Amino acid sequence: MALYWLIFGLITAFYPKLMDLFQTDVGINAKTAYSDHVWRHDGFDILGLSVLLFVLSRETVSRNMLRATATVALLTTIAIISSLITTSYWNALFIGAGLGCFIFVAWGLLLARKVAPAH
Numbered sequence: 001m002a003l004y005w006l007i008f009g010l011i012t013a014f015y016p017k018l019m020d021l022f023q024t025d026v027g028i029n030a031k032t033a034y035s036d037h038v039w040r041h042d043g044f045d046i047l048g049l050s051v052l053l054f055v056l057s058r059e060t061v062s063r064n065m066l067r068a069t070a071t072v073a074l075l076t077t078i079a080i081i082s083s084l085i086t087t088s089y090w091n092a093l094f095i096g097a098g099l100g101c102f103i104f105v106a107w108g109l110l111l112a113r114k115v116a117p118a119h
Helices: 002-014 016-022 025-029 033-056 063-086 093-114
Strands: none
Touching: 002 016, 002 033, 002 093, 016 033, 016 093, 033 063, 063 093
């Protein structure tokens, strides 16, 4: 999960133009300097999450931590679905990013079920 989001974080922070692949012509034409600023900010937020996930992958994590990680992926999935449904900015490729995030939801919850509850 960390590697998946690391790629998006690097793209959005340092080369947001590549995100045009996921946008419709309407989305691409709506860009402003502020849009690039938001992409950059989002990119660093995503990179921060990736660092945290890389560190957690080297630790023994609790059921609650796995559920929290799945929740982060769920929130991202909800944001992507909401953007696809409520705006004309995103093309069908963005569905792939949403599905990728949803797979992390399922995987995180599955892993959490395998961890013994804390006492």
